[in-house]
Amino acid sequence: MTDSNWSVPETAVVDTIRETVVADEPAVLATIVGVEGSAYRQPGAKMVVGADGDGVGSLTAGCLEDEVRTLAGEVLDAGEPRIETFDLTGDDDVWGLGVGCNGVIRMLLEPLDDSLQPALDAAAAGENCAVATVLESDHPAFALGDRLCGREGRFIDTEGWPTALIERLSEPAATLSAAGKADTIDISLEAGSVRVFLDGIAAPPELLVFGTGHDVRPVVELATLADFQVTVVGFRGATATAERFPSADRVISTSPTAVREEIDIDERTYTVVMTHNFVDDRLTLAELTQSATPYIGLMGPTDRFSEMLDAFEAEGQTFDRATLDRVYTPIGIDLGGGAPYQIATSIVSEVLAVHNDRTPQHLSDKDGPIHERLDRDTAGE
Amino acid sequence: MTDSNWSVPETAVVDTIRETVVADEPAVLATIVGVEGSAYRQPGAKMVVGADGDGVGSLTAGCLEDEVRTLAGEVLDAGEPRIETFDLTGDDDVWGLGVGCNGVIRMLLEPLDDSLQPALDAAAAGENCAVATVLESDHPAFALGDRLCGREGRFIDTEGWPTALIERLSEPAATLSAAGKADTIDISLEAGSVRVFLDGIAAPPELLVFGTGHDVRPVVELATLADFQVTVVGFRGATATAERFPSADRVISTSPTAVREEIDIDERTYTVVMTHNFVDDRLTLAELTQSATPYIGLMGPTDRFSEMLDAFEAEGQTFDRATLDRVYTPIGIDLGGGAPYQIATSIVSEVLAVHNDRTPQHLSDKDGPIHERLDRDTAGE
Structure with a gap:
């Protein structure tokens, strides 16, 4: 993994994660699990960082990647997943860069292990797959990083997981994995509540x-x-x-x-x-x-x-x-x-x-505030 | 030059022609100088074929390239330029392929020599350039392949060329070289007429x-x-x-x-x-x-x-x-x-x-006969 691989097709990122897991190389997976406001990438965007600090995949346009590399080293040493929040709203001084992403990015960083492999195998076989990961829980049976994999809309190896939770996740898992989108789902169970990040990885078209x-x-x-x-x-x-x-x-x-x-x-x-x-x-x-x-x-x-x-x-x-x-x-x-x-x-x-069901046109021609603003500015001409 | 180079950016074709001229390697330049009806590439499209028969650049989608390679060998042996006409109208049996290019393609094949170098040097320097090549002439002073080069709209090394001819070519040369387009121009002089292919090579944007x-x-x-x-x-x-x-x-x-x-x-x-x-x-x-x-x-x-x-x-x-x-x-x-x-x-x-001054839209949405046809077919529904 070298610096030249940061911007690669998404399919190549998933392939790299799988190769790293199969080769049992030490690495950290960083996944965007939440975005508020405007950000460069959406939830589900992934980057894998090797022990040498080199990465594949992009989470931002480069503004957070150095920070993520440093954190990845810490996560690899600790051997535990963690969630980090990057607040890029307004206060440019924080990052000294004026990154212009007026958003809050939440990121899951975890030591890469074979808990992902069933989903990655499904992806490699050209199937839609889903990964459910516990982000937060006050339920005694669940902790950050606990994981379920699904392929073609069905969760596998569900032993020890409450049926109510599986049932609650199944429909969104099918929808999200077909669409290649991700979402966060809160589930209340009798013994406590669980917040799950549900990451759909659609087979490439x-x-x-x-x-x-x-x-x-x-x-x-x-x-x-x-x-x-x-x-x-x-x-x-x-x-x-x-x-x-x-x-x-x-x-x-x-x-x-x-x-x-x-x-x-x-x-x-x-x-x-x-x-x-x-x-x-x-x-x-x-x-x-x-x-x-x-x-x-x-x-x-x-x-x-x-x-x-x-x-x-x-x-x-x-x-x-x-x-x-x-x-x-x-x-x-x-x-x-x-x-x-x-x-x-x-x-x-x-x-x-x-x-993507789009009408080809300049994105700037979609009606937006700029045009309204211009019309307002020039209304008096 | 290997088979893998046939489809390359146009700038790479011009670069290759120049490198071949500078290295004084034996090669043939094939240029489309005329198209009637519909064809894959327009006049000015170029392919350079080396002594080994390998080529860089594309003149058609592959249907004529084998034929061009064979002809290039003959031209290299003969050491003389020639014009070939390929009639692809209607009669699919001629090529046995049903190529579907309902057009007539005229092609100039010439042994590559340094007569092109002033124009190629201009292109390499990021200037617009023009190449004027005699295609036909009953004027005693001109023969197929005679050539003038221009850079930034001015012809150079014009000694021996009638002023009237230069004057007639200057304005179209400037226009065509800025636009990167080519045209054929007939010029009547006192001692006879000359048909000139005027090939504008615009500096890449x-x-x-x-x-x-x-x-x-x-x-x-x-x-x-x-x-x-x-x-x-x-x-x-x-x-x-x-x-x-x-x-x-x-x-x-x-x-x-x-x-x-x-x-x-x-x-x-x-x-x-x-x-x-x-x-x-x-x-x-x-x-x-x-x-x-x-x-x-x-x-x-x-x-x-x-x-x-x-x-x-x-x-x-x-x-x-x-x-x-x-x-x-x-x-x-x-x-x-x-x-x-x-x-x-x-x-x-x-x-x-x-x-290219285009409105982004599906080419199939530009009003054309298919839609008219469909409306006609379904008018009675």
Whole structure:
């Protein structure tokens, strides 16, 4: 773990935590468990700090990381979890930096151990998982750091945990793990109350890229960085090799008509069709429109898709609006720029926006106080 | 030059051409000089093919590259430039691939020599440059491949070229080189006519990133891939090092109030402010609003900018709408996703959109025949 790994894709952070646990290396896991006001990262953001003080993952934009490293050393020595609160509201003098995060960040720091492993194994297997960790308790049976892991919405190894607590956590665990979000839940039991941090780690969304042309690699590269699990699908074997797409999670060679048979495609599988072969693209499209994919990005001009629809129509096949709404062609967000990585940026942006249910627009164009302020300031002009 | 370099940023293609010329290695330059109908790349797209047949740069999505490699070998042997036409309209059987590029591509293939060097040197120095190449001529003094180079809108080494021709080319050369576009120009002279391919190679736009936090590296990385010349600006020295930002073009350490004094900022310089330090951000903003930059992306929530405006107002400084319109905060296109590379994707997308004067939206939402078709198909429902 070196300094150069601080900003990495989130999937790489989870992978690193698992590798560290499996290798039984001494390390501390720092997790944001609470945020009040505005902060750079949300609850669930993680950083793992090794015994050498180097870290992977980011909790802030760098303003607290030195502090976290120091604390991590203390936690490693003490061998006990602890919670730290960083108050960044207003008083810039405290940090001497004017960090501008007007928030309070609560952080759980714990010696990394195998209590996390069931969840990490689930994540590695491409499942949604959840980690429930006791933050506070006046219940005699529970202490800070006590932990339950869940995979695909079900808690495992629940021996010794009250049924009422498991029942109270199950539904939010399923929701949070599917969404990749975290929350804090207070539970009152007869013998006392327990505050639990429930951390959902969603399986990364999948991106299938159909095609093996020279323009595919930049898409694979940028989508991997943006936390997609990327599969390249080639149709004639020769160029569909792992060497050609080193950052792809897997490379598959099949035939266009066998796509649904060979590959699981669900509502978390995004698809980009860029074989540059009219027939292959059309056969792939025929398969994808019958799958649950929410996004079919098709490279090529509108006229080409129009020709494709003509060809389908000639075979008696038409599509309803809901199906056509899942087809994005020409592919990508309108950013201009025709160089390979500019096109790839436009494609990956579109997949991200669809995945997160956003309307592509400048964030500054969302109505907010600045515009109101401006209108007020200029009202008298 | 290996196969892994085919899809690279455009700036890397120009760099490779220059390195090959300087090293005097045998190679062939293939340039698209004409497109009819729809094609993957536009005129000016370049690929350099070495004596070993490996290439850098892309002319199509891979459908013609094998053919171009074969032709390059012939051109290298013959030592003469030639023009090839690839007709991809309709008849898919010709290429057996259904490439779906319903266009005709004309390509100039030439043995790479130092006739390009003045333009390449200009590009390396960050200047706009232009290359004028004779494609056809019935004028006795001109033949295919004859070449003139221009930098910053002025042709150099013009000895032997008719003044009328230079005059006819000068204005389009300035326009095309600033825009990074190419065009074909027919010129009638007394002794005959000349068809010239005028290839403008714009200096890459610059991106200044203010800040050295862990979230800066992903922005630098993605912006570099998207063909920006990236400078990281740090304010306290310690973390503003080239080692920390290996893909940055340069790393500068200065103070917020010296920004305009130390760095040239013109209308092709885009700026991202992400020091996470309220005071530094505000002082930087004060400098940038007085510069010609068309884009000031400011990281942080709207409230934070509002506080900044309060602080300016307390000092008696207000901003007009044109100035505030250049400030994009919260920074980025609304793509959702809070992981470091997702945020960086959102930022680089926004800079690209502003640079290319685009409104961020799905390309498929631009009104086109598909939607008309759909409305026609469903009109009777």
